Amino acid sequence: MPDTSSPGANSSGANGSPSAAERRELTAAQRNAVTELLRVSPVADELGRRFARAGHELHLVGGSVRDALLGRLGDDLDFCTDAHPEETLRLIKGWAEATWETGREFGTIGAARGGLRLEITTFRAEAYDGVTRNPVVRYGKSLLDDLRRRDFTINAMAVSLPDHRFTDPHRGLDDLATRVIRTPGTPQESFGDDPLRMLRAARFAAQLRFAVEPGVRAAMAALATDLDRITAERIRDEFVKLMSGADPITGLRLLVDTGLADRFLPELSGLKLEIDEHAQHKDVYEHTLTVVSNAIALEGGEPDFVLRMAALMHDVGKPATKAVGSDGRVSFHHHEVVGARMTKQRMKALRFPKDVTSAVVDLVGLHLRFYGYGRGEWTDSAVRRYVTDAGDLLPRLHKLTRSDCTTRNRRKAAALAADYDALETRIARIQAEEDLARVRPDLDGNAIMELLGVPAGPIVGRAWRHLKEVRLERGPLDRDEAEAELLRWARAEGIG
Structure with missing residues (x-):
């Protein structure tokens, strides 16, 4: 367990000793660590004893120690050791329930035991040549060497196993207490x-x-x-x-x-100079950050990266579409279309999976569709298309659209919220009546081929798409109406 008498554990206050507030923070951190380490100690200490019997060191290190001190240690534990990977594999053989070597070239061996995932890495003193993109891994000789090469002081603390000796040569505990x-x-x-x-x-x-x-x-x-x-x-x-x-x-x-x-992600900083026409007191950059915050508040559970990324990118098309009218008003016509294209290009460059990219791009492209609903112009057909185009993204689209209202004008904000409440109520009614999640033509491919006397091919696809458009426009048709519409379309198209 942590020992504040260990090197580097003293606070950097004016007289070299912790302030009262910092003492409370340190004490809380120590209590957190004791609780968390006791939870994992049956496995961690057992592993430490195996290494000690073989004459090797083993230390819980890095993010695991930081998270233990913060009271948020998970089931993934990081260790470092002076043992090389082949020796680590020998020591955990028969003890670990599973092992993996995907990080072996970096000195890391993975193992599973008692519901915990363990990564055991040989002391490292890696260096970069300033040109290549990957580290040149060299094994270090001591725990202090290993801690010195870590990224931040809060990740440069260690708890030795099985004796729980705390090592903090770079005052990480102080920085954890002062949140630096x-x-x-x-x-x-x-x-x-x-x-x-x-x-x-x-x-x-x-x-x-x-x-x-x-x-x-x-x-x-x-x-x-x-x-x-x-x-x-x-x-x-x-x-x-x-x-x-x-x-x-x-x-x-x-x-x-x-x-x-x-x-x-240059599109983000590129928003700073663009003034948002909906809120002249804020630029688009500040508006965007507010939308991200609003979206987070609406998540209601685990972080939703797709929603957050769509909120971040929803207005990136504004700089390219900015125009100033003769009356001095700023507009960004079709910025959602341009923004969707820019989002796709950026996420492709960052190698995001296609499904994640597609979801974010679709949300960016759809985020303005709602505006205009309050003017009373939407028919049931428009509502059906809104739901169908959003598909599985509809719950996220609801949240993104609501998040986009950042006006300080209370009357305008209330009107927008009421309009969207009305739209959601209308969607719920039509969904209950028509099952919008499964909008399909009223005739399937087999019925189309039978009625038109044509084989499977492009004509059937064209007819199917036409009937789906009719379904979206008019709602469900009975069998006679659907057949009559198909035959009317076929005559107009000159089909048999």
């Missing part, structure tokens, strides 16, 4: 080794709601272009974690303010 993100050495050295750590700083700010130390922030700005050395996939994974954090707005602001966003 700082590097063990100079941030220039740390980010020079691995530029992805700059994104990780923003990610931890978003996940933990911690402040980034000014020197770290300055280094992020100075070295932002180094992010170009990192693969799109690694950037994407860090960005997803940032967007899924408790406070992505803090992380996003940090990315924009340091210039990191310009390296992989």
Whole structure:
């Protein structure tokens, strides 16, 4: 368990001792750690004893120690050891319920035991040559070597096993208590080794709601272009974690303010100069961050990356479509169409899966469809098309559309909310009557072929699509009406 008498555990107060508030934070962190470590100690201590009997060290390290101190340790545990991977495999053979070697080239062996996933990594002293995108892994000789090469002080603490000795050479416990993100050495050295750590700083700010130390922030700005050395996939994974954090707005602001966003998501910082016609007191950038916050408030459960990303990208088409009328009013006609195209290009460049990209792009393209409903112009046909076009995304589209209302005009905000309430009520009524989730033509392909006397082929597809359009426009038809409509269409098309 943590011992505040260990190296680096003293607070950096004015007289070198912790303030009263910081003492309370440290005490709470220690209690959290004891509780969390007791939960996993049957497996962790057992593993530590196996390594000790073989003459090797084993330490719980990094994010696992940080999360234990924060009272949020999960079932994935990170360890470091002086044993090399082949020796680690020998020591856990017959003890682990499963093993995997996907990280072996980086010195990591994975194992499962007692419902826990364990990653055991040989002490590392890896370095980067400043050109390649992946680390050149060299094994270190000691725990202190390993902790020195870690990204941030809050991830540079260790608990030795099985004796629970706490090691904190870089005052990570202090930084955890004061909620600060700082590097063990100079941030220039740390980010020079691995530029992805700059994104990780923003990610931890978003996940933990911690402040980034000014020197770290300055280094992020100075070295932002180094992010170009990192693969799109690694950037994407860090960005997803940032967007899924408790406070992505803090992380996003940090990315924009340091210039990191310009390296992989320039559309975001590009919003800062565009004035939103719906809220002249705010630019589109501030409006967008507000929409993201609103969407998060409507999630009602686990973080929804697709919804959050759609909220972030919903107005990225505005800079390209900005126009100023003769009356001085600003407009962004068809920005949802342009924004959907830009979103698709950006997410493709970041190697997002096709299904995730498609969902976000569709939401961006649909987010303006609702406006105009309050003018009373929507027929039941328009409602059917709205639901059909949204498909499985309809619940997210509801949330995105509501989130997009950021006006401070209370009367206007209330009117928009009432209009959307009315639309949802109308959708529910029509769904109950017609099962909109399964809108299909009133005749299937076999019936079309039989009535028209044609084989399977393009004509059947064209007829099917026509009948679906009729179904959306007029609602369900009975059999006689559907057959009469099909024959009318066939005559107009000159088909048999």
